[in-house]
Amino acid sequence: MRLSKCYGIEDFRRLAREKLPAPLFHYMDGGAEDEVTLSHNQSAFSGLALQPLFLRDVSVVETSCDVLGQTIKWPVVLAPTGMSRLFHRDGELAVARAATNAGTMYSLSTLSTFSIEDVGAVSSGPKMFQIYLHKDRGLTREFIQRCKEAGYTSLCLTVDMVRAGNRERDLRTGMTMPPKFTWGSLFSFALHAEWSLQHLMSPPLELSNVVHRVAEGSTSAMSVIDYINGQIDSTVTWDDAAKIIEEWGGPFAIKGLLSPSDAVRAADAGASAVMISNHGGRQLDYSPAPIQCLPAFRDAVGERLELIVDGGVRRGTDVLKALALGASACSIGRPYLFGLAAGGEAGVARVLEQLKSEVERDLALLGCTSLDQIGPQHVMDLHRPEFADVTEGVEGAKPRYRFGHLKQL
Ligand SMILES: Cc1cc2nc3c(=O)[nH]c(=O)nc-3n(C[C@H](O)[C@H](O)[C@H](O)COP(=O)(O)O)c2cc1C
Incomplete structure (x- = not known):
């Protein structure tokens, strides 16, 4: 398969699988335990239909919006x-450049x-830095200072990594960072000579932001699970989050919430946005799909927070479903990583171009x-196939189903 023949995200996924040695493909593609949440993230979108309205002038459409203090296209x-x-080999630099060229925000x-x-040096576009709180708390203060100096426009704190998720694909393939050539994986590395030569x-691969303070971020191979369990601080509370938000003093997202009551706490702590996320199904299996949580989140926080839906977004139609249910925007992980593995910066650019054109067309x-014209009247729950009563323009009539009709998906 060639990049020029990739259209939907599933095509990029297939090409990524062809290009990467098995331990790396499965590290990117996999989820926790039985991967129920991983597959549910996408199937929850498939359970929603879109209801169009016709005979309006749609010759010009505008898809820009404001997220975390920045206007994105x-x-x-x-x-x-x-x-x-x-x-x-071009890693985050390739992705950040492609994001800027596609008129959107990159998160490092x-x-x-x-x-x-x-990354600050190659990207002039909006940039967010994502924080994992390490046991070495001095690192976080250092990150904040470095991000200010390097022109980052927002920060986010990921809160769902208190322990590493149990990713059994990685255990089976013996995935480590940096990758280790073992007898078990040698065959796969040999089959993917282009990747192995590049590597x-x-x-040498290292965790560039932490390597000067955390010895485990260097070139000695260890499993991702061991790194997380050894270095990430699981004593963090809402008070810590509030202090970091205050120290940064700019747009700030909490990433990884799945309960509306936590979203209210995020707003109280001073956050500007929440990324409703189950880490792409890589942490707690059986956690709910973000798109299912969204209506209750919007009910709970009203307009106090921007809500970004993260997990299972693969099509422009998924983005529109999320906006219809109250999201401010969506975010994607694997889709651009498939593009990166498939063709470096050109691969990421192609993924973003296609997704963007789907959003416009759809x-x-x-x-x-x-985007502000999309509302709950545009989505229907396929598991409870009552038609949303679209009564716009009918005097005296009111829509019968609003966010509430999706709560029991
Ligand atoms: C290979 C991989 C690495 C990830 N690393 C991080 C990370 O370092 N920090 C973080 O907050 N989320 C991380 N995530 C989760 C993503 O930010 C995002 O929540 C998830 O990929 C969204 O689901 P999707 O892949 O279905 O789009 C990672 C996801 C993948 C697939």
Whole structure:
């Protein structure tokens, strides 16, 4: 398969699978335990239908929106994902450049393989830095200072990594960071000679943001699970979050919430946004799909917070479903990583171009010319197939189903 033949995200996934040695593909693609949440993230979107309205002038559509203090050209941001050089030698630099060219925001992970400063230097677009609180609390203060100096526009704190999720695919393949050539995986590395050569000829992989303070971030191979369990601080509370938000003093998201009551606490702590996320199904299996949580989140916080839906977004139609149910924007992880593995910066650019054009086309097909025209009247729950009563323009009539009709999905 070639990049020019990739259309939907599933095509990019297939090409990524062809290009990557098995331990790396499964690290990117997999989820926790039985992967119920991983598959549910996507099937929850498939359980929703879109109801279009016709005979409106949709010749010009506008997809821009404001997220975390920045105007972006379309309502999808790139979620933080660690260690992108595993998938292509240009790693985070390639993704950040493609995001800027596509008019959207890139989020850099604490566990990246290029540093805060490296990414700051190649990307002039909106940038968010994602924090994992390490046991070495001095690191967080240092991150905040470095992000201010490197021109990052927002921060997010990921809260769902108090222990590493139980990713059995990684246990089976013996995945480590940096990858280790073992007898078990040797065959797969040999079959993927292009990746293996790139890897051998590039500078050693390390966790660039932490390596000067955390010895385990260096080139000695260890499992991701061991790193998380050894270094990440699981004593963190809402008081700590409030202090970090105050110290940053700018737009701030809490990433990884799944309960509306936590969203209220995030607003009370001073956050500007919540990323409703189950870490792409990589942490607690059987946690709910973010799109299912969204209506109750919006009910709980009203307009106090921006809500970003993260997990299972694969199509422009998924983005529109989320906006219809009250999301401010969506974010994607694996889709752009598949593009990165498939073709470096050009692969990420192609993924973003296609998703952006789907959002534009689908918005027009739905009968809307801007994002603020989308509402709950545009979605129907396929598990309870009553028609949403679209009564716009009918005197005296009111829509029968609002957010509430989706609560029991
Ligand atoms: C390979 C990989 C690495 C990830 N690393 C991080 C990370 O370092 N920090 C973080 O907050 N989330 C991380 N995530 C989760 C993503 O930010 C995002 O929540 C998730 O990928 C969204 O689901 P999707 O892949 O279905 O779009 C990672 C996800 C993947 C697939």
